[in-house]
Amino acid sequence: MSEIVRFSDVDSMLRQLDPDDPVICIRPEVLHARSRCFREGIPGRVLYAMKCNPEPFVLNTLYNAGIENFDTATLSEMENIHAFLPKARCYFHHPVKTRKAILAAYLEHGVRDFVVDHASELAKLQECLGADDYTVHVRIKTPPSESAIHLAAKFGADPESAVDLLRDVARLGRSSGLAFHVGSQCRTPDAYRDAIRLAASVAWAADVRPDYLNVGGGFPVAYPPIPTPALERYFAAIREAFAADGIFAGTELFAEPGRALVGDAVSLIVRVQMRRDDAIYINDGLYGALMDLRLTPGLNPPVLLRRPDGPAPVGDKADLLVYGPTCDALDVLPLPWRLPADVKEGDWIEVGQMGAYATAFATNFNGTRRELRIAVDDPLPAVLAA
Numbered sequence: 001m002s003e004i005v006r007f008s009d010v011d012s013m014l015r016q017l018d019p020d021d022p023v024i025c026i027r028p029e030v031l032h033a034r035s036r037c038f039r040e041g042i043p044g045r046v047l048y049a050m051k052c053n054p055e056p057f058v059l060n061t062l063y064n065a066g067i068e069n070f071d072t073a074t075l076s077e078m079e080n081i082h083a084f085l086p087k088a089r090c091y092f093h094h095p096v097k098t099r100k101a102i103l104a105a106y107l108e109h110g111v112r113d114f115v116v117d118h119a120s121e122l123a124k125l126q127e128c129l130g131a132d133d134y135t136v137h138v139r140i141k142t143p144p145s146e147s148a149i150h151l152a153a154k155f156g157a158d159p160e161s162a163v164d165l166l167r168d169v170a171r172l173g174r175s176s177g178l179a180f181h182v183g184s185q186c187r188t189p190d191a192y193r194d195a196i197r198l199a200a201s202v203a204w205a206a207d208v209r210p211d212y213l214n215v216g217g218g219f220p221v222a223y224p225p226i227p228t229p230a231l232e233r234y235f236a237a238i239r240e241a242f243a244a245d246g247i248f249a250g251t252e253l254f255a256e257p258g259r260a261l262v263g264d265a266v267s268l269i270v271r272v273q274m275r276r277d278d279a280i281y282i283n284d285g286l287y288g289a290l291m292d293l294r295l296t297p298g299l300n301p302p303v304l305l306r307r308p309d310g311p312a313p314v315g316d317k318a319d320l321l322v323y324g325p326t327c328d329a330l331d332v333l334p335l336p337w338r339l340p341a342d343v344k345e346g347d348w349i350e351v352g353q354m355g356a357y358a359t360a361f362a363t364n365f366n367g368t369r370r371e372l373r374i375a376v377d378d379p380l381p382a383v384l385a386a
């Protein structure tokens with residue numbers, strides 16, 4: 001695992017290192033708090049969808065916080081985690097897998113849980129693993145919800161096909177599960193209630209009591225000033241809908257959050273390289289850790305000017321256009337950042353909600369990807385908090 005240097009607080013790190021490269025600040029205490037929140041809110045197994053941040057320090061901290069199960073989509077993710085957490089349990093929850101990957105996952109990584117959303121994938125599993133002992137989770141397509149990314153456009157069996165698939169899994173003598181993903185950054189707790197009802201209707205129609213029900217990820221983080229319902233409202237909707245339907249008596253509940261488990265536990269510190277009128281040029285951008293701001297429309301992270309020994313900001317706040325560091329005109333953030341009006345070259349800006357789908361997306365286009373990864377112990381500033 002790469003060495004992560006720990007600092008007591010962000011300002012003393014800035015004084016000490018005077019960093020010109022972007023700094024990834026991980027707050028282990030926040031990872032512990034979010035893990036606790038999910039473990040207390042979900043009456044079942046909490047998996048971490050590691051695609052959204054596979055940083056070993058993050059994985060290790062979550063593991064120590066009691067998250068021992070990991071939603072993986074590729075062999076590389078399994079290798080990454082088992083390199084330093086050999087007892088972590090991996091689940092192969094990508095609905096489309098190669099035969100070699102299925103076998104290697106089963107034989108080398110102890111994977112016993114596989115997701116399917118099509119009859120051909122079930123047949124593939126059966127041909128690869130034969131009579132071996134594993135669970136097949138049938139992923140159901142859910143209707144579009146108020147979410148930033150509608151994953152059901154790409155994955156999931158429509159309810160009628162899901163009924164057939166669940167029946168086939170039971171006929172094969174496999175242990176069975178139902179799974180769904182209501183869409184990432186989902187803003188309505190009722191989407192989970194509706195999806196659980198849909199899953200129940202599939203189970204009744206198939207006349208199969210599933211061993212597992214996986215309510216997926218999709219839990220949101222806050223991008224003020226847009227209001228975001230508290231996580232407890234999502235947990236309550238899930239608990240109520242799950243308990244309300246007798247078909248799930250004896251079923252074990254899974255959730256596999258990504259974004260909401262790690263989003264606000266990591267911030268990104270960028271440096272201003274130039275100011276031109278109402279625009280700033282910074283050392284990270286759309287080809288780096290800020291790519292999700294283009295991929296997921298409407299997201300604008302909270303920002304905080306950091307000038308540890310400099311003059312106090314003067315003037316009102318201003319909306320500034322933000323350019324990234326590459327020699328490419330597309331490298332401009334879709335939404336302006338509201339910052340003190342006198343922001344200038346050399347200032348640092350701490351960007352919140354950078355734990356998920358940020359560094360995981362970063363490319364080295366134009367040779368710009370250099371970064372420092374650290375852990376800090378100071379609490380998340382209120383303006384960056386979810």
Ligand SMILES: Cc1ncc(COP(=O)(O)O)c(C=O)c1O
Pocket residue numbers: 049052071093094151181183184185216217218219256257258259260356
């Ligand atoms: C199968 C699966 N589970 C969980 C997640 C995590 O979703 P989120 O980050 O929205 O919580 C994803 C994200 O794409 C996913 O594909």
